[in-house]
Amino acid sequence: MTVRLIHSVVGLAITSAIVSVLMYRLGSPLAAVFELSVCSGLIPVIFITTISFTQRVSKERLRQRRRERLAKFLYLPLILIAAWLTLSHFLKIPQVDLPIPYCGPDVRVMLWGLRRLDLLGQVVILLTGVFGVVILFKEPDK
Amino acid sequence: MSVFTAQLFNHFVIFIILLLITGVYCILVSFNLVRALIGLEILIKAVTLLIILAGYLCGRTALAQAIVITIIVIEIVIMVVAGGVIFWAFKYNKTIDPRRLSNLRG
Numbered sequence: 114m115t116v117r118l119i120h121s122v123v124g125l126a127i128t129s130a131i132v133s134v135l136m137y138r139l140g141s142p143l144a145a146v147f148e149l150s151v152c153s154g155l156i157p158v159i160f161i162t163t164i165s166f167t168q169r170v171s172k173e174r175l176r177q178r179r180r181e182r183l184a185k186f187l188y189l190p191l192i193l194i195a196a197w198l199t200l201s202h203f204l205k206i207p208q209v210d211l212p213i214p215y216c217g218p219d220v221r222v223m224l225w226g227l228r229r230l231d232l233l234g235q236v237v238i239l240l241t242g243v244f245g246v247v248i249l250f251k252e253p254d255k
Numbered sequence: 256m257s258v259f260t261a262q263l264f265n266h267f268v269i270f271i272i273l274l275l276i277t278g279v280y281c282i283l284v285s286f287n288l289v290r291a292l293i294g295l296e297i298l299i300k301a302v303t304l305l306i307i308l309a310g311y312l313c314g315r316t317a318l319a320q321a322i323v324i325t326i327i328v329i330e331i332v333i334m335v336v337a338g339g340v341i342f343w344a345f346k347y348n349k350t351i352d353p354r355r356l357s358n359l360r361g
Contacts, residue, residue: 121293128274132300135267136323139311144323148303151327156296156334163338164289167345223317224324231321235328242332249339 115164116178122160129153143220260312267308274301288341288351292334299330 129152136145224232274297281294303323310319345351348358 118287118289121290125293125296128297128300132304135270135304136307139307140316141307141310141320141323144303144307144320144327147324147327151331152296152300155331159334159338160289160293163341166342167289167351218317220317220320224321228318228321228325231325235325238329238332242335245332245336246339249336249343 118164119161122157122164125160126153126157129156264308264312267304271301271305271308274298274304286352286354288344288353291353292337292341295337296330296334299326302326 129148133145133148133153136142136148218227278294278296278298278301281297282291285291285294303326306322306326307316307319310316310322341351344356348356350356
């Protein structure tokens with residue numbers, strides 16, 4: 114179960130990376146950076162921490178899985194390099210240029226000026242999360 | 256809307272619908288709280304991509320980015336608090352299968 118869950122988390126991180134590339138192509142670089150750093154970096158760490166707390170695996174089983182994984186992916190770098198060479202030699206993938214969107218106000222002006230109330234909401238939500246975690250992990254009084 | 260924009264919209268909408276179906280499937284079919292949380296995360300991702308696409312098509316990318324940044328902040332808080340709740344649910348019940356979490360059943 115643990116391995117399948119970790120595969121799911123890795124799949125989620127890859128999906129986040131793909132979504133961030135799409136955001137960048139759609140003319141939203143700041144949102145893409147947030148998506149890549151937070152959703153593809155931080156949230157998988159939270160998930161893996163939760164999984165490691167909730168699913169117990171013995172050390173012997175862990176070692177055996179590591180050996181199996183190494184045996185399974187031993188030839189993977191060679192296969193990837195061969196595939197890349199073949200694709201770059203035979204396939205000419207056309208570069209699709211998306212039309213540049215109409216540029217309204219800058220995102221900094223929008224975030225700090227017009228949507229200032231959103232920032233207040235973000236601070237409130239972050240504080241709510243911090244207090245939620247503090248209450249969840251509070252030591253009981255003896 | 257030009258033909259190119261309509262085609263672009265169709266491609267992105269297909270990807271967004273796939274993400275939505277995957278997220279709903281994760282939440283409905285899986286009996287594991289961590290996987291349900293992953294499904295929720297995929298659903299949020301579909302919504303953020305839809306907002307960015309709408310901003311691109313309307314020419315308001317700045318507004319879309321501001322909204323998406325707010326959504327990402329909310330997403331982090333949800334994930335951290337839900338991770339803590341799952342941890343304590345496991346600690347008290349020794350399972351994260353929602354069918355066996357029946358302490359609050361009346």
